[in-house]
Amino acid sequence: MKPLLTVNNVKLTIDERPILRGVNLVVNEGEIHAILGPNGAGKSTLASLIMGINELKSPDEGEIIFKDKLLNGLEIYERAKLGVTLAWQEPARFEGITVEEYLKLSGRNNPELDVVKCLELVGLDCTYLSRFVDDTLSGGERKRVELASILAMRPKLAVLDEPDSGIDFASMEDIANMIKTMRENGTTVLMITHREEIAEIADRATLMCDGRVVQTGNPKEIGEKFKTMCVKCEVRNPELVGGK
Template sequence: MLELKNISFCTSEKNILNDLNYTFERGKTYSVLGNNGVGKSTLAKIIMGLNGYYKNHKGEIILNNEDITDLKIDERARKGITMAWQEPARFKGMSVIDYLKLGNKNQLTMNDMIKYLNLVGLNEKYLNRNVDKTLSGGERKRIELASIVILKPEIVILDEPDSGIDMMSNSMIDSILKELKNNNSTVITITHREEISLLSDKAILLCNGMIRNEGTPEYIGNIYKKLCDFCTNINEPAEKIEVKKVAN
């Protein structure tokens, strides 16, 4: 269980997150839905503990009743928190096989690695490729997602999981989310697309750094389509968005 307590974050220019509170339950999938600029990625970076974020916010982060607020990114990773970035990393000279084995405590067979590559739409020919510029951004993103499924982490943050992936269908992303859920991982998907949010168990509407509403993905997606799709009022949300009205 991951608890966020009174999380606030500001820069010299503006407040990004404003006294945000939420509890993510173990083994459930969540989507954080909102327009660009409302604080979604900042929230993800704070949970992950990126440099420049983990010490500069107010509030507490509790993982399984342990306060991890002051832990760095590597310490949080050892606690089971991981994140898939919008722009996946390159590792010159590292093969896909070695990359998939990174941090994995279980003995991986070749069949295991092929299975997880197939899950993200890649075949076994990729195993001997290197995770570098010879792969497209979309291919590296798929390999990163496969590695995360293999890790079976406690908390997974997917920042715009469909970003940079050519022709990756919603059904494939849904399969990845289901595999993570089957591993009892808590999944937090950051997205500005209601179609992606519909793949989660629960959805949160973020606006102006605050949770404006929460409930079923269908309910939140409907609000988003009606009030947020064409909204230019990023820093001052429309008054019609009811604050924290829960619809189950």
């Protein structure tokens, strides 16, 4: 498969604290790739660097390359024009904008846009079209609307930061199906999570801990390693591995 996003030896220190310690990652075109890891592993910081948000336009060292284009230093809108978008862990609020207006704005370059279908795919019905994207929606509802906006947009790469955040366990199937639909519609998905259940829908998964990539491979194998690594951690407690 052809690489779409390549992260080469990315290092980042914030307030004298190393956050990313030489991260290497390849996301192939047309795949769902999960990044799994505990809180504080550096997953969301990596997502911010890919999108260029939170004043993180460039790593201290290393490169982030999207379709042979260096992303280092680019503004958010420049990355968006290339086809990169990000769904926030905490979905945004837009006072005075209805869900229908939000989805139509997101999908303005999608000639096949069907806003009702986008809502249905994230488990919401057409009654939400007239709702406002503000605090009248619960956090879980806003999360679904934001994911529907990405379906409407059809970017080349969607970075989903904790797409299961604020979503109850019974709704996980909706989210999983929506992510699969993104791929079917031609969007490559980089999904960041700390739940191995959602990571299992990926084609490949990468385990991160303490700002490092521990392993990339089969999602089920990575999920099993994630479940046990906090007890017997090869990164933070190497002396516990192999009887050392």
